[in-house]
Amino acid sequence: MQNWVYVVLAILTVYILISVLLFFFQDFFLFKPEKLNKDFQFHYENQETEEYNVETRDGAIINGLHFKAKDPKGVVFYLKGNSKSIKGWGKFAVDFTRHGYDVIMVDYRGFGKSTGRRTQKAVKRDMQVIYNKIKKKVSEKYIILYGRSLGSGFAAKLASMNEPRMLILDAPYYSLSKVAKKYIPFMPLSLLIKFPMPTYKWLKYVKCPIHILHGTDDRLIPYKTSVKLSKINPKRTKLYTIIGGGHKDLNTFESYHSMLGDIINSRPRKVNLEGSSIDVKHTSKPINA
Template sequence: MQNWIYILLIILGVYMFISVMLYVLQDYFLFKPEKLPKDFQFYYNNQEIEEYNIDTRDGEVINGLRFKTENPKGVVFYLKGNSKSIKGWGKFAVDFTRHGFDVIMVDYRGFGKSTGRRTQKAVKRDMQVIYNKIKEKVPEKYIILYGRSMGSGFAAKLASMNNPRMLILDAPYYSLSKVAKKYIPFMPLSLLIKFPMPTYKWLKYVNCPIHIIHGTDDRLIPYKTSVKLSKIKPELTKLYTVIGGGHKNLNNFESYHKMLTEIITTRPKKANLEGSSFHVKHASKRANAKA
């Protein structure tokens, strides 16, 4: 009996140790920030940029870039993924500026030149501050929210609290808790994870058009995740499938660029269902037999 108690205590101790380490080290696993010196100069070929710093209410600084166009049709607030800094992510701004849209990109706390300790609450608050700054100069009907991977959750949260023209989610997750549970199903993640990021909950309160883009060969966040998300607000959502697309290479597919062009340049039209087969039901076998 004593041996079983001893073994049980060891197992419990190991479990508690893993739990503590998971809580302490999860920032290291979730985020891969690139720090930039304060005097770093951003430069992009054939792109006009403006750098800015926004002071937060807790005394930190959020650094960002505006990619400028002449006579912009609107603004894309691009919320990037969990790695590097806007130094590298800035190259994707051209996918919107070439269509006449300004692009705003920011580095989350601890990324690039941005300062501060990351928490889910703090980052959500920071993104709302940036959104408010954009809204001061641009009516919301001209603001597009674009969330990429990690940024998809923050973009969904912003859309749920505001009224942008549309929300675009690129390789989104259902929730980070669900993603983590896939790899460590035996841990109490609801208690341990600092960034649960429940995208599926926030989407319930989004009232603008929702466009979801996902690759079928995404091994980090499976394609079926977007299928599930698309069912939350089906009347507002359109799912775009990049056949063969992975998690980090959608920009290398021509189909992705065709989809993006369609999304941001086409005005939505309500389908005229008069005279269509809408609501027409197939006859049952029994009905056919009687006939």
């Protein structure tokens, strides 16, 4: 057997080995959960909270927190990113409670006190269960879906299947397959990845207003991703740019809080285009004197 055949076989063997490892261990790359003891006590200064547990049909427990505002205008269902637990993410609830909105946060399976085997289908089903419980107490016209990074995909999926007041996406991805391909472009990710999370597909079916917030200096999920997403359902979408914002620090920018306040406190209104330049036709032909 010629030497080139051995080289090809060696490369093929390594490629298959990497594919197998990627398939079985991708959870360790995609998710960075923080586990909490069952008796852990959540505490946030100047925040009224209530802890709850929801049992799913397959026996998993989804642990969550309800941050309460005085005389709430509505409720924000906040779907967090891929790391830590709601122990740390809970500090962001104040960005909504200060505007008079209750906040619901949950830990995905395997995060915090939540249990159960984590799959894309299972997490999507869990989030719908939580959403159903919210809308039993609050009309959907008062529900805001907020998806942060990983949570943006789940939030987009929920919005595509329900009728919330609005959908807010914070540093969203086009799909997790696209994000992964950026780092391992030579792998057949469409066959290997268990969490493809095609946000772009779900956005097509969203019928409520869509607000996208993204920083120009985001190195994990580039700003151009949100530009691309904003074109999928353009009549319902507004893109908000945080100049200099990265992936994890948007809350440190005054512009983020200004934009967020404007978004959640806004009321839908029809734009009057009568008398505007929207139908003005431009021509390069000379006008006859």
